[in-house]
Amino acid sequence: MTTVSDAANIAPSPGAKSSRSPAGPSEKDTAELTLRHAKVRAAMAEDGLDALVAYGPGWRRENVRYFADVRIAGSSSFVVFPASGEVGAFSTRRGDLPDLVRRGWVDDAAVLDVWDPAPLTGRLRELRPRRLGVAHLELLPLVLAEALRKALPGTEIVSATSLMDRVRMVKSEWELARMRRSATVCAAGWEAFVDVLEPGLPEYRIVAEVEARIKQLGAEDNFMLIASGKDEVRGMTAPTPRVLEAGDMVRTELTPQMDGYWLQICRSAVVGTPSDGQRESFELFNEAVEAGMAAVRPGVTAHDVAKAQNDVFRGRGFGEYCTSQYTRVRGHGHGLHLDETPIIEGNETVLPENAVFIIHPNTFTPLAGYHVLGDPVRVTADGCEVLISTERKLFHSDRGTKGAAA
Known part of the structure; x- marks a missing residue:
């Protein structure tokens, strides 16, 4: 040896x-x-x-x-x-x-x-x-x-x-420092994503721009799913040659790895002016994310956080879209693996202080198709800390006004 x-x-x-x-x-x-x-x-x-x-x-x-x-x-x-x-x-x-x-x-x-x-x-x-x-x-x-x-x-x-x-x-302060570095790269990757959106751009070009930005910042790797289209979109895949059209909503899970640690941002943006359905969809999903965050504290279970998100959909008449027919999980852990314990759906894992996971109620609804929105959080003594700085809003990109809020 x-x-x-x-x-x-x-x-x-x-x-x-x-x-x-x-x-x-x-x-x-x-x-x-x-x-x-x-x-x-x-x-x-x-x-x-x-x-x-x-x-x-x-x-x-x-x-x-x-x-x-x-x-x-x-x-x-x-x-x-x-x-x-x-x-x-x-x-x-x-x-x-x-x-x-x-x-x-x-x-x-x-x-x-x-x-x-x-x-x-x-x-x-x-x-x-x-x-x-x-x-x-x-x-x-x-x-x-x-x-x-x-x-x-x-x-x-x-x-x-x-x-x-x-x-x-349970993450140490040493680990959390590394994950906060990942958070800054998440923000930069999403900025690159929104900056290039315009009609005629293929999906793979968006991912290429994101990869270039985050690799310049030292990302070791990146797990990224994407989907573009309107209310027919049911999920995300690896990038395809599909060309963006005006009115498309472009969704992504962007997950860079820095110093071994993965962190994810989930966002959606519209090419052009958002429709009423896309705006309503964002409000629904944002309310679900906030409900999930409000449920977080040491001692609650992953199921409690999922239920808080799902109750928002049920209260708005979209409960059927919380099932496995339309969605997989309402979030998952982060760390040295990108999709680790706890899984935020259907399990009774008790959340300890300093656990890190993303809350994302990603699913299909008829409002605007598959919608992607979520933030990674750290469990604190009395709630949670959001680890990324990117605002939760329905981004949209128009010529001359790229990245403006809807």
């Missing part, structure tokens, strides 16, 4: 970047790392785990990043976190190792071949865990699952996915 002290001897892969020096974490970073270890070990003790493995397939790396604070590019990665002792990281990509050791959040790192996972299984055999938790065990390839069982015949192997979801749900 490669240790932190070996960092100077590792040649970075071409183009690899590290935001930290070989000196390791700063004082604030060390405090954050200590806090994370304490939180995870307390949860492990509660669940009776002797060791935990965070598995990170290419599309779900949030738990590995929680332990390592490094952007991993390997198709598979792991962190071995014992109840006591050193923390080890593994990646299928050798180029990930320099950043892992320079960052200093793990004690050592090694390359792993998923077809020959001896370094990983050997590390676990040394720990001799009676009960091992694997975060994202449900996604672990069969070849690796079988290798774990063969290497640890006397060990009970259980899922630790929900454990890590619980741990990550």
